[in-house]
Amino acid sequence: xxxxxxxxxxxxxxxNALKKYLSVRKPEKLYEAMGHIPLAGGKRxxxxxxxxxxxIVGGEPERAIPYATALETIHNFTLVHDDVMDDDDLRHxxxxxxxxxxxxxxxxxxxxxxxxxxxxxxxxxxxxDVKNNLIKHVARTVREIAExxxxxxxxxxxxxxxxEEYLKMIELKTAIxxxxxxxxxxxxxxxxxxxxxxxxxxxxxxxLGFQIWDDYLDATASEELxxxxxxxxxxxxxxxxxxxxxxxxxxKEQGKRLQEILDNDNNENSDxxxxxxxxKETGALDECEKIALEHLEGAKKTLSKYPDSEARKDLxxxxxxxxxxxx
Amino acid sequence: xxxxxxxxxxxxxxxNALKKYLSVRKPEKLYEAMGHIPLAGGKRxxxxxxxxxxxIVGGEPERAIPYATALETIHNFTLVHDDVMDDDDLRHxxxxxxxxxxxxxxxxxxxxxxxxxxxxxxxxxxxxDVKNNLIKHVARTVREIAExxxxxxxxxxxxxxxxEEYLKMIELKTAIxxxxxxxxxxxxxxxxxxxxxxxxxxxxxxxLGFQIWDDYLDATASEELxxxxxxxxxxxxxxxxxxxxxxxxxxKEQGKRLQEILDNDNNENSDxxxxxxxxKETGALDECEKIALEHLEGAKKTLSKYPDSEARKDLxxxxxxxxxxxx
Numbered sequence: 154x155x156x157x158x159x160x161x162x163x164x165x166x167x168x169n170a171l172k173k174y175l176s177v178r179k180p181e182k183l184y185e186a187m188g189h190i191p192l193a194g195g196k197r198x199x200x201x202x203x204x205x206x207x208x209i210v211g212g213e214p215e216r217a218i219p220y221a222t223a224l225e226t227i228h229n230f231t232l233v234h235d236d237v238m239d240d241d242d243l244r245h246x247x248x249x250x251x252x253x254x255x256x257x258x259x260x261x262x263x264x265x266x267x268x269x270x271x272x273x274x275x276x277x278x279x280x281x282d283v284k285n286n287l288i289k290h291v292a293r294t295v296r297e298i299a300e301x302x303x304x305x306x307x308x309x310x311x312x313x314x315x316x317e318e319y320l321k322m323i324e325l326k327t328a329i330x331x332x333x334x335x336x337x338x339x340x341x342x343x344x345x346x347x348x349x350x351x352x353x354x355x356x357x358x359x360x361l362g363f364q365i366w367d368d369y370l371d372a373t374a375s376e377e378l379x380x381x382x383x384x385x386x387x388x389x390x391x392x393x394x395x396x397x398x399x400x401x402x403x404x405k406e407q408g409k410r411l412q413e414i415l416d417n418d419n420n421e422n423s424d425x426x427x428x429x430x431x432x433k434e435t436g437a438l439d440e441c442e443k444i445a446l447e448h449l450e451g452a453k454k455t456l457s458k459y460p461d462s463e464a465r466k467d468l469x470x471x472x473x474x475x476x477x478x479x480x
Numbered sequence: 481x482x483x484x485x486x487x488x489x490x491x492x493x494x495x496n497a498l499k500k501y502l503s504v505r506k507p508e509k510l511y512e513a514m515g516h517i518p519l520a521g522g523k524r525x526x527x528x529x530x531x532x533x534x535x536i537v538g539g540e541p542e543r544a545i546p547y548a549t550a551l552e553t554i555h556n557f558t559l560v561h562d563d564v565m566d567d568d569d570l571r572h573x574x575x576x577x578x579x580x581x582x583x584x585x586x587x588x589x590x591x592x593x594x595x596x597x598x599x600x601x602x603x604x605x606x607x608x609d610v611k612n613n614l615i616k617h618v619a620r621t622v623r624e625i626a627e628x629x630x631x632x633x634x635x636x637x638x639x640x641x642x643x644e645e646y647l648k649m650i651e652l653k654t655a656i657x658x659x660x661x662x663x664x665x666x667x668x669x670x671x672x673x674x675x676x677x678x679x680x681x682x683x684x685x686x687x688l689g690f691q692i693w694d695d696y697l698d699a700t701a702s703e704e705l706x707x708x709x710x711x712x713x714x715x716x717x718x719x720x721x722x723x724x725x726x727x728x729x730x731x732k733e734q735g736k737r738l739q740e741i742l743d744n745d746n747n748e749n750s751d752x753x754x755x756x757x758x759x760k761e762t763g764a765l766d767e768c769e770k771i772a773l774e775h776l777e778g779a780k781k782t783l784s785k786y787p788d789s790e791a792r793k794d795l796x797x798x799x800x801x802x803x804x805x806x807x
Binding site: 179180182183231234237238239256257258260261262263264265267268269270271272274275280281282284285288289291292293295296299300302303304306307 | 506507509510558561564565566583584585587588589590591592594595596597598599601602607608609611612615616618619620622623626627629630631633634
């Protein structure tokens with residue numbers, strides 16, 4: 154199957170579970186707000202990764218669905234709250250939750266989605282001690298995601314952010330939820346802790362590559378393809394790996410100009426285009442692409458130890474998509 | 481022991497656990513924001529209720545501490561987010577979290593507190609299946625608290641709210657977290673589901689009385705005693721049981737005037753005083769006091785079935801405080 158087919162076919166049980174869990178009941182405004190972003194689309198990368206990891210270790214992927222759906226729900230709760238925190242108005246091509254339902258209801262809907270995700274995990278058909286392990290892991294993961302979100306917000310007011318600080322931030326904010334997908338999928342599939350942790354490391358590595366690639370796309374792809382404004386990281390003055398590398402490599406005047414654009418709250422579209430041009434000329438775009446691909450190579454190596462199967466092929470295809478996609 | 485001594489002595493292990501869990505680490509701004517409201521005080525009613533319920537059924541109260549601390553953490557996360565949603569600036573006599581740390585960090589700190597609470601529950605020393613039961617119960621409780629918060633916010637834009645709707649709202653928003661305290665405390669103490677559910681019902685009843693009494697105090701006590709502005713429910717036009725009963729009982733002109741004050745966004749202090757006077761003259765204040773006391777009587781009856789012990793005496797004292805306190 155090609156990637157599109159994999160996402161479609163493997164996504165079906167997750168879509169069904171989401172629709173069931175998020176059916177509208179009283180108070181309607183809350184449940185409508187809860188469903189707004191999760192049911193507006195998304196590639197379902199995290200739940201599909203959980204189900205595929207369950208399958209490559211020999212488990213039945215269906216058993217991972219409640220857990221997988223919980224992770225997708227957590228991902229969506231963070232999107233709803235992040236859009237409030239970052240004041241982003243567009244998500245998955247639709248208005249952000251707080252734009253449609255107002256800020257108080259968006260905060261509340263995020264909280265309810267988060268709570269619901271733990272109910273979903275307890276719906277998983279595994280032994281109680283495994284379930285406890287999943288809950289502890291996911292709870293800690295979400296707390297660490299909040300640490301990553303905090304670092305991200307703190308960066309906006311810092312003069313200088315190092316590559317190491319940036320990579321730590323995206324590990325927490327983005328990569329470890331993929332880690333939780335692989336870790337939990339593996340445990341539900343019947344593996345021991347040690348193997349689950351190796352698969353977690355693989356997924357974290359891919360998550361890093363995914364975010365580096367995401368920053369790359371934010372700077373280079375169009376609003377229509379992204380489903381959100383292009384160059385929004387530059388507009389918000391965020392220090393992405395692209396920016397950090399470009400500032401490191403830039404000549405004096407070039408670097409000064411890039412910094413100026415990042416610090417300016419009233420950029421024209423031509424300023425954004427100029428910033429991207431500097432990223433290209435300094436070689437920062439190429440270097441970030443190279444780093445993303447290195448993460449992919451490492452992950453493929455981990456997967457190569459598993460027997461050849463449709464699940465392994467699908468998972469490889471998924472990983473490739475995460476760090477090489479053009480949209 | 482009198483109530484003050486009970487709260488002080490029984491609160492010690494909870495205070496210690498909170499301080500330990502909420503020690504500041506990186507990123508500092510997040511952990512400082514997380515600790516701001518939980519460590520600013522509070523009576524610790526929910527965790528103390530959990531520990532005492534554990535003890536009256538024959539368990540060791542220390543074993544309930546991680547669970548009890550989780551409930552206090554959840555209570556505080558809802559306070560942090562509610563203050564953002566309701567635009568309240570003062571809490572426990574200090575500035576609200578978003579006033580000190582800004583709205584984005586307050587939302588993020590609330591999320592992190594919520595995640596942490598599930599880590600705390602998994603730290604409880606009980607069998608895995610009991611732990612899963614606690615997790616499922618608490619997750620569902622928090623989702624229902626969000627339902628209650630939504631009803632509360634929706635009420636502000638409704639012409640008419642019935643007593644039944646109001647009571648359902650405070651059951652969800654306030655009472656069921658007390659229910660979770662008694663339910664979980666009982667299970668950790670070693671009881672079966674059925675008895676835990678009876679104690680849960682008792683705690684929910686007391687929680688209802690507590691909120692009815694809280695609304696009463698909001699209308700009648702001073703800002704210094706409350707640690708937040710007096711009459712803030714009236715300022716915000718909230719439909720409390722007091723208001724609903726007063727509107728039901730008021731003569732035409734009186735009712736019209738009360739409604740006018742509730743709908744007005746620019747009330748003077750004299751308007752607030754007038755609204756409280758109407759609540760008194762209509763007998764609404766007296767009736768709410770009576771309802772609160774009925775909840776107390778029912779709860780005392782449930783407790784009377786347990787052997788006479790220090791824990792039972794302390795719990796009775798706690799319940800009495802919840803619906804009769806003067807501050």
